[in-house]
Amino acid sequence: MNAPGQAGTALEPGAAPVSILDVNAHHDAGPLGPDALSDDDRQLLERRREVLGPAAPLMYDRPLHIVRGEGAWLIDAAGRRYLDMYNNVAGVGHCHPRVVAAISRQAATLNTNTRYLHGYVVDYAERLLATFPDRGPRRVMFTCTGSEANDLAVRIARWATGADGVIVTEAAYHGGTTVSAACSPSTGAVDDVVVTVPAPDGRSLLDDPADRASGDAGLAGRWAGEVAAAMDELARRGRRTAALLVDTVFSSDGIHPGTPGMLDAAAALVHERGGLVIADEVQPGFGRLGTGMWGHTRHDIAPDLVTLGKPMANGMPVAGLVGRADLIDGFCAGENYFNTFAGNPVSMAAATAVLDVIEDEGLIAHAAEVGRRLLDGVRTVTADDPTVSEVRGLGLFVAVEYVDADGRPDRRRAAGVINALRDRGVLISACGRYGNALKIRPPMVLSPGEADLFISRLEQAGIRRPGPAATDE
Numbered sequence: 001m002n003a004p005g006q007a008g009t010a011l012e013p014g015a016a017p018v019s020i021l022d023v024n025a026h027h028d029a030g031p032l033g034p035d036a037l038s039d040d041d042r043q044l045l046e047r048r049r050e051v052l053g054p055a056a057p058l059m060y061d062r063p064l065h066i067v068r069g070e071g072a073w074l075i076d077a078a079g080r081r082y083l084d085m086y087n088n089v090a091g092v093g094h095c096h097p098r099v100v101a102a103i104s105r106q107a108a109t110l111n112t113n114t115r116y117l118h119g120y121v122v123d124y125a126e127r128l129l130a131t132f133p134d135r136g137p138r139r140v141m142f143t144c145t146g147s148e149a150n151d152l153a154v155r156i157a158r159w160a161t162g163a164d165g166v167i168v169t170e171a172a173y174h175g176g177t178t179v180s181a182a183c184s185p186s187t188g189a190v191d192d193v194v195v196t197v198p199a200p201d202g203r204s205l206l207d208d209p210a211d212r213a214s215g216d217a218g219l220a221g222r223w224a225g226e227v228a229a230a231m232d233e234l235a236r237r238g239r240r241t242a243a244l245l246v247d248t249v250f251s252s253d254g255i256h257p258g259t260p261g262m263l264d265a266a267a268a269l270v271h272e273r274g275g276l277v278i279a280d281e282v283q284p285g286f287g288r289l290g291t292g293m294w295g296h297t298r299h300d301i302a303p304d305l306v307t308l309g310k311p312m313a314n315g316m317p318v319a320g321l322v323g324r325a326d327l328i329d330g331f332c333a334g335e336n337y338f339n340t341f342a343g344n345p346v347s348m349a350a351a352t353a354v355l356d357v358i359e360d361e362g363l364i365a366h367a368a369e370v371g372r373r374l375l376d377g378v379r380t381v382t383a384d385d386p387t388v389s390e391v392r393g394l395g396l397f398v399a400v401e402y403v404d405a406d407g408r409p410d411r412r413r414a415a416g417v418i419n420a421l422r423d424r425g426v427l428i429s430a431c432g433r434y435g436n437a438l439k440i441r442p443p444m445v446l447s448p449g450e451a452d453l454f455i456s457r458l459e460q461a462g463i464r465r466p467g468p469a470a471t472d473e
Helices: 039-055 097-107 119-130 146-161 180-181 209-213 217-235 265-273 293-298 325-335 345-360 363-382 410-423 446-459
Strands: 066-070 071-077 081-084 137-143 165-169 194-197 242-246 277-280 307-309 318-325 388-393 398-402 430-433 439-440
Touching: 066 363, 097 293, 097 345, 119 137, 119 293, 119 345, 137 146, 137 325, 146 180, 146 242, 146 277, 146 307, 146 318, 146 325, 165 217, 194 217, 217 242, 217 265, 242 265, 265 277, 307 363, 318 325, 345 363, 363 398, 363 446, 398 410, 410 439, 410 446
Parallel strands: 165 194, 165 242, 242 277, 277 307
Antiparallel strands: 066 071, 071 081, 137 318, 307 318, 388 398, 398 439, 430 439
C-alpha cells in the first residue's frame, strides 16, 4: 500500500484502510504548476500553511478558494460556480434564506448558555423526538459536534453496561475526540477496546454463489456472525461488549445502504449479549436517504442511542444524542453531565428552521425522487466503463467504485475522476476502505436539472483522454 501522503494507486484487498484525512487530500508538499493558483491564492495557501499547518487539510490537487454559497452551488474568489455534490452539512442548501433569517433574528435578540429557561430548546426537542418511532420515553442531549455526540454515546454505553468494548466497521469515521477517534479506524489505529468488522457488503461477506443466492437474508445472517465474532474477540481480550456503533448507511466504508432488515440480526444479537446499539445518523439522517427521517428506521432496529450532527442546523454548531430516558437520566445522575453552549438559542433557531424547510419543501420525498434520477443516470453513463465495479446508493447518497484490470481497488482512478470533475465545476470526494469509491452526497435541495448536469459532467470526467472543460452552467 502507498505510504500516507502519496497519491495512491491500485491496492491489494486486505490492506490497511486509507486514512480519511488522506482521501482526496491536497498535499502541501506536492508541486503546483505556475498556473494552478492565482498569486493571491498562492499567498493565502502559504499563510495558511504557516499558521494552521497540517491540522486543517485541504481538498483537491489544486485547492479551492470558496467565498460564497447558494443552494447546491459554491462560488470561488474568481466568481466561478461549482456544483456541490458532496456537502451534507448544508443539508437544506447553502445559505437557505429561512435558516439565515432565523439565525439573524435570534442573534440580534439573545445568545447565551443553556443554564436558563428558554422556549427554543424545549420546542425543538419536542419536535425532534416526534420524528422518532414511539418506543417509550426518550430524552435529547445536545452537543456542539457529531464527534461529541458519539463520544457521549459511547460513554453512556460503558456506564450502562459496565463494559468497555466497542464494535465498529473497518473504515468507519465517528469523530475526532479521544473516544470517538478511537472508534474511527479511518483516521488511524483503534485502541485495544475496539474491534472492527467488515461493512455489510455481500461481495466480500458472501463467499460463494450459493451464499450470494441467499440474498439479503444471507447477508444479514453473515454480518451478524461477524459481529458475534467481534464480541468473542473482545472476550478473548478479557473485555465485554458495551456497544455496536454503526453509521446506518456505512458512509465512510463506501456507502452500503443494503435493504431493509440488513442490520436486524446483528442488533438483536448485541442486545441479547447485554450490549447497546448506537446508530450514528450524522451522515444519513434528516431525510437524506429518502425513506424517512432516519436511516435506522429502514431496518426497524431499536437503537438505544442515536447520534446526530451539524446537518441538524445546516452547519451551525449543534449536534445531539437521542436515547432511552432511563439511560440518559441514570448517566446524568452519576456523571453530572452538562454542555455549556450546546442547544443555545441561535443554534436552536437554525435547527428549527431546518425542520421547517424539510417539512414545508417536502425534502424527504424530493431526496427519493431526485436520488433515483441521480442513481439511474450514474449507472447509465458508467455502464460501459470497465474500471467501474459497482454503482450503489439510496436517496441523495451514491457511490461509484473503481478497480483496475485485475479487480483490485484503484484509488488513483477515483482520484483522477474527482479532480477531473473539480476542473469541470463539480465537487465530490472519495470514501471506502481503500479510498477508491466516489462519494456523491449533495445538499438535499439538488434539483433534477442539477442532477442531470452532474451526470453529464461525470460522463466527461470518466473519459480517460483529456476533454475540454464544460461551461459553468
